[in-house]
Amino acid sequence: MASTALPLNPTHLSSPGTQISDSPSPPSLSLLSRCATLSQLKQIQANTIKTHLQNHAPTLSKLASFCSLSLPEHIEYAQQLFDQIPEPNTVLFNTLIRSYSRSHTPIQAINLFVKMLTNNIQPDNYTFPSILKACAMASALEEGRALHCHCIKLELDSNIFVQPTLIRMYADCGAIESAQKVFNATMKGRSVVLYNSMITAYVQRSRPNEALALFREMQAHNTPPNDVTVLSVLSACSLLGAVDLGKWVHEFVKKNGLDMFVKVNTALIDMYAKCGSIEDAKMVFEKMPFRDTQAWSAMIVAFAIHGQGEDALTLFRKMETERIKPDDITFLGVLYACSHTGLIDEGRRYSLLR
DNA sequence: ATAGGGTTAG
Numbered sequence: 001m002a003s004t005a006l007p008l009n010p011t012h013l014s015s016p017g018t019q020i021s022d023s024p025s026p027p028s029l030s031l032l033s034r035c036a037t038l039s040q041l042k043q044i045q046a047n048t049i050k051t052h053l054q055n056h057a058p059t060l061s062k063l064a065s066f067c068s069l070s071l072p073e074h075i076e077y078a079q080q081l082f083d084q085i086p087e088p089n090t091v092l093f094n095t096l097i098r099s100y101s102r103s104h105t106p107i108q109a110i111n112l113f114v115k116m117l118t119n120n121i122q123p124d125n126y127t128f129p130s131i132l133k134a135c136a137m138a139s140a141l142e143e144g145r146a147l148h149c150h151c152i153k154l155e156l157d158s159n160i161f162v163q164p165t166l167i168r169m170y171a172d173c174g175a176i177e178s179a180q181k182v183f184n185a186t187m188k189g190r191s192v193v194l195y196n197s198m199i200t201a202y203v204q205r206s207r208p209n210e211a212l213a214l215f216r217e218m219q220a221h222n223t224p225p226n227d228v229t230v231l232s233v234l235s236a237c238s239l240l241g242a243v244d245l246g247k248w249v250h251e252f253v254k255k256n257g258l259d260m261f262v263k264v265n266t267a268l269i270d271m272y273a274k275c276g277s278i279e280d281a282k283m284v285f286e287k288m289p290f291r292d293t294q295a296w297s298a299m300i301v302a303f304a305i306h307g308q309g310e311d312a313l314t315l316f317r318k319m320e321t322e323r324i325k326p327d328d329i330t331f332l333g334v335l336y337a338c339s340h341t342g343l344i345d346e347g348r349r350y351s352l353l354r
Numbered sequence: 355a356t357a358g359g360g361t362t363a364g
Contacts, residue, residue, distance in 0.1 A: 061355095069356085094355095094356045098356065126356050133358085159357090165357090167359090168358085168359075191359090193358050193359045194359080200360070229359085262361090270361065293362090301363075
């Protein structure tokens, strides 16, 4: 890990000329914006301490917020900074809760929410999307239901940002009927995100027909589907093995310019492969102007599940020559290809790569 | 100052 020295703003360095000011100001935004590593953040912190600002709450708050947003892998340091702030406000709680909701320790978000309540800090419309996502990740249904009650009390259950996360929370916790209740309670002017959350919920619980019914309903209600919608709808087609429907969605994708999204094309490859049409999968792959790791993986897996082990391995070698970095799913596809084609030696060789 | 939905595998 290279720790480059940060070019510090001279006004932040202590010198005989700069004495403690009466109203110390937190580190400037331009200084923080050039901060890319934790050690640089600590340099800034050290320099503010040098100018006797160590107990300056706005400074700690700014550092904690920056650390949590821009150095999410150092969430525990953000927490350390946060713990030194005497009276953290709602915004700072929200910022940290959001970081935890995207971390490997979502439970910590729930702990912070509890702390928020015991400190009499009112959660708001920014708090719930993050905390509900954390519950979804942790499969914390009890806590999720309790949070839903808080939403209702604070009249935030009608918030357009809160609703999709309530649905996602219930769906990820396996309570699809509660997700449906939330969805059905929302009536007028449903957003595309709200539809997407329910369609995805159905797909994830292997209920493709209900997902497709909602897909039709949103169009009937003049809510145009977007790239995220078709990702889930294509999953539904795969679950049904419905290639004709998949082809219809493919046409829809082209007509609405959604084929500019790499992920949509990747989902099309997957759909065609799972519906038995490897030729169509190949055609989509070849037409893609840009292919990321996921697109290559999807095509390798597509060949593998069709028993075309040699094609999968050829594609893998081509991926290597194009210097696209393989991921775990790429290797899964490669090994799958070997196992389906009796390529024991190749399989052994590739399994030593990582 | 801070907020929502996501394909590839299993």
